[in-house]
Amino acid sequence: MKFIIIASFFIFCSAYSANSQDSFQSNNVVAKELYKELRCLVCQNQSLLDSDAPLALDLKKLVITKLEDGESKDEIKLFLVERYGEFILLKPTFTIKNILLWFGPLIFVAFGFFITFRFFRKKNLVYSESSILTKHEKEKLEKILDRDLK
Amino acid sequence: MKKKYSYLPLIFFFILVLFFARQLILKEDPSELPSVLLEKSLPKIKLDKLSDYKLFNKKNLLQLNEPSLVNVWSSWCAPCQIEHEFLMTMSRSNNIKIFGINYKDDKQDAIKVLKLNGNPFYAIGRDDDGTQAINLGVYGVPETFIIDASGNIRYRHVGPILEYDMNNTILPILNKIK
Numbered sequence: 556m557k558f559i560i561i562a563s564f565f566i567f568c569s570a571y572s573a574n575s576q577d578s579f580q581s582n583n584v585v586a587k588e589l590y591k592e593l594r595c596l597v598c599q600n601q602s603l604l605d606s607d608a609p610l611a612l613d614l615k616k617l618v619i620t621k622l623e624d625g626e627s628k629d630e631i632k633l634f635l636v637e638r639y640g641e642f643i644l645l646k647p648t649f650t651i652k653n654i655l656l657w658f659g660p661l662i663f664v665a666f667g668f669f670i671t672f673r674f675f676r677k678k679n680l681v682y683s684e685s686s687i688l689t690k691h692e693k694e695k696l697e698k699i700l701d702r703d704l705k
Numbered sequence: 706m707k708k709k710y711s712y713l714p715l716i717f718f719f720i721l722v723l724f725f726a727r728q729l730i731l732k733e734d735p736s737e738l739p740s741v742l743l744e745k746s747l748p749k750i751k752l753d754k755l756s757d758y759k760l761f762n763k764k765n766l767l768q769l770n771e772p773s774l775v776n777v778w779s780s781w782c783a784p785c786q787i788e789h790e791f792l793m794t795m796s797r798s799n800n801i802k803i804f805g806i807n808y809k810d811d812k813q814d815a816i817k818v819l820k821l822n823g824n825p826f827y828a829i830g831r832d833d834d835g836t837q838a839i840n841l842g843v844y845g846v847p848e849t850f851i852i853d854a855s856g857n858i859r860y861r862h863v864g865p866i867l868e869y870d871m872n873n874t875i876l877p878i879l880n881k882i883k
Contacts, residue, residue, distance in 0.1 A: 596845075613834070617839060638840065639738065639844065670710070
């Protein structure tokens, strides 16, 4: 039991640590574009370009090698998606599977407008109806006003 | 008419509660990636020989014709040292064939670990520059794959295999696909 507790401390401690080697900094424009679009899987909210994690350096090296081999941007992306899943792409693909991800926010905004619209229209309706006095009410009001004047 | 809409916020609230509850109850680690290689054949891997240990390649894995484990490890990785004990248990007591991928390691250090703590590996190979691990979709060590008799990946375990994982995940899956 004690062992499991101690061991569990290590689960989340990544075996990788960031170190600064800039040896793969490349001038290749396509490579840089790709780095920006790919996620570093160690520090998961950074792109490969931002990351100095050893795995990120390895992936950058792989991208360069593949580009030198004449592979296209899409081919390299496909290679990585086949191994790491779509998660490695910082921008999700525009597919049916991701449709809610792309249009979800829009649906919510539209729904919000709909609710707001209904809410205010009804409020106005109630207000305008009540502001119109019936003949009976008008006579009553005049009476009260006249009485006060006297 | 007005009543119908006044319940909407409440309904939204409960939908939100359900979303949060799911995350709380399942206790999934969102940083853990699901393997896209699941149910797919183990990719071809080209490893270098480590000293005179039997070299791991896909051929000798397929020749076994039984479920096996592929473990990515390194001598510099602390969780791997913890896991080592359970790899030993599985290979010794449960007679499970474990294939090792020694990830970006120093040759001498790797041999030292195997001499000191025992060698749980049926065959082993060195992945010097980490390219073979990338081929497998590995993004941290240790990682373990369960491979069935026909060479397909059936399960991926990210992080060290502890006693609990061994008894509740790894061994049951191995038994199931036998």
